[in-house]
Amino acid sequence: MEEGKFIELAKKAKYASKKIATLPVGLKNTALLNIAKNLKENQEKIFEANKRDLEEALPLVESGELKQSVFNRLKLDENKMRDMIQGIIDISNLEDPIGKTLLKRQLDDGLILTKISCPIGVLGIIFEARPDVISQISALAIKSSNAVILKGGKESINTNKEIMRVIQEALDSIRDFPKDVLTQVFSRDDVKNMLSLDKYIDLIIPRGGNNLVRFIKENTKIPVLGHADGICHIFVDESADLEKAKRVIIDAKTQYPSACNAVETLLIHKDFKYTTELLKALEEAGVELIAKPESWHTEYSDKILSYKLVSTLEEAIEHINEYSSGHTESIITEDSKNAKIFMNAVDSAGVYHNVSTRFADGFRYGFGAEVGISTNKTHARGPVGLEGLTIYKYNIEGNGDIVKDYVDGTKSFCHKDL
């Protein structure tokens, strides 16, 4: 749509975000359960829309214009639909992330400071051909009292439109629900407008491949929550247990090779006695091993693993801090002192000891729902749950209190946490 129209839409989203910020949690949960119910009741219509998308995409797969993996993600079946609906019900059961008291402090007699969690405002979501993202992000936005503008991939446009229609229909039945909290846009120009409107949009969350995320990070001043690369490392220390090393590395590389938390580079201490056995076991597990300096920057997303011998723990730490994308790293060692040094010195969102890097995930961490995994150094880092969609404000309750009294010494602060 043209820029002026998009600005109007963003303004409406901003306005709606102020409205949903004050909704009681009961109403938000009712909205979520209505959505879940309406998706269930309309699933055949959604499948029909999805079928149209699949029919339009098939020739593109055959001509090589669309990857088979993208086509697979596009397809909605009964299992995916059941997971989608259950995901919304799960989010309705999570604790309200809004209105939590994060700090309560008496500043002086009758002067009380409270720090309270509140929504961020308007989220811009840009995602690729995974229509289940719409319902998941809409549910997360409602639960965290944020408005959201969604831009999906063009391959899933029919499915996306039908899911959003069903969601909006479910919200119709709730009086006073600010329906502009959920908006969908469709064109490339809309992405451009979204990325430029820092006045109305407070946070961008890209859900998709590395190239999409990198493009977005390069083209906006709005904070972006996510990660482009996932170059994760495992360091096998001198004292590592061979069996643990095998188990963990094979899991981290082969259990789901295209995941962002799969290991890409293996560092082995030169004095580790079982390097030959370890590498042999990896090859037997179908892992192709590569030892070239140019590969330290490579995210294979496949059963390929770079490896390198290092002379010391410190060399391993420096290699990781130089080449890692800051996602997740692990040390395999029986030396707890070395584990501690590694976990302290490695500057990544996840730093593990004798654990597969694949554990970096909001559900595995027990967050209930996941917005994404962030390699940012501000706001939210690592797997991000509902809390990452919140900020806070400070309230003060007083009785005509003025700063002059504290500047001229008439009164003084006590700063007592309550």
Add this chain to the structure above:
Amino acid sequence: MEEGKFIELAKKAKYASKKIATLPVGLKNTALLNIAKNLKENQEKIFEANKRDLEEALPLVESGELKQSVFNRLKLDENKMRDMIQGIIDISNLEDPIGKTLLKRQLDDGLILTKISCPIGVLGIIFEARPDVISQISALAIKSSNAVILKGGKESINTNKEIMRVIQEALDSIRDFPKDVLTQVFSRDDVKNMLSLDKYIDLIIPRGGNNLVRFIKENTKIPVLGHADGICHIFVDESADLEKAKRVIIDAKTQYPSACNAVETLLIHKDFKYTTELLKALEEAGVELIAKPESWHTEYSDKILSYKLVSTLEEAIEHINEYSSGHTESIITEDSKNAKIFMNAVDSAGVYHNVSTRFADGFRYGFGAEVGISTNKTHARGPVGLEGLTIYKYNIEGNGDIVKDYVDGTKSFCHKDL
């Protein structure tokens, strides 16, 4: 300096940031106390350097090229020096913000997740003619284990250089202290390079006037912590107590009119019975009153106040959410229900009841030290203390744990907070 040289400097700062991240708090505090001591011992040399800056600035003030207020801030006297030194000692006494356990959760038997506070990395500080910022920010950076690249105003260049020399000399005596954590740059090109180097610089903190902050926010993709405008509102509700309204508004407007948390716009409920008395009292306190729609965007930073009558509480809330810069607002009311609605619905960093907006300040909130006041919607909002210079990482301790076991159902998560 040329771009290549700046990149080298930024790389060194990044490397030093990894080193200081692992320093024990005792060493950081020793560094701070050494700096305080050396500043005290070298204060005459610093005053001499400051005198040179003042001598060079004086003709510019006379010719009108430099504002008198900037000149005043440039001057370092014994009082300012004493406050500077005490400020560093105070920071050494604050709790270590690094290495705090923010969450400890058992994921399964022998699989423990810990969320630990850690530094952000490299901070870029751009400040105007206030040489005391150098020692304050250096101390905050050391305490929070961050590296910092400082760019001060050209008016205070001699003072800035001498203070940094004295600080670095104090750090020389500490073996293994990564001295590259503190670097100073001087040119406009350095600002340009700083704002473009998102690869090495993790957070920009501008300390200065609105124009500086606005320029920086417009010209970088690095997260910026701060605020450009401070358009704060006070709403006098129908049931407001006249005496409280007078006290609070006069304090909020006149106690320090150029502060960012001074009130700029007064909204009065049309049914408030004492509007005439209130406006008269404000005029008697030397406040000039203006009632023009074009002034809703104006930050006067002077004893001038826009005012407007509104018909309802809701209209006041909507006016504020439309025109406020999101800094600090206050409601004056005896109706606690209205106060609650206002505090809940107004989307600003500080929302008060019967309290002057001037309380928005890290020291008044009891944070011990203040990095600045943020109107951002992510990371840190409102007055920001040391905590705003930290992020966190997730550690997992295990014993060869792999994701496959949880995917195939051999094991399951217990997610028990410890």
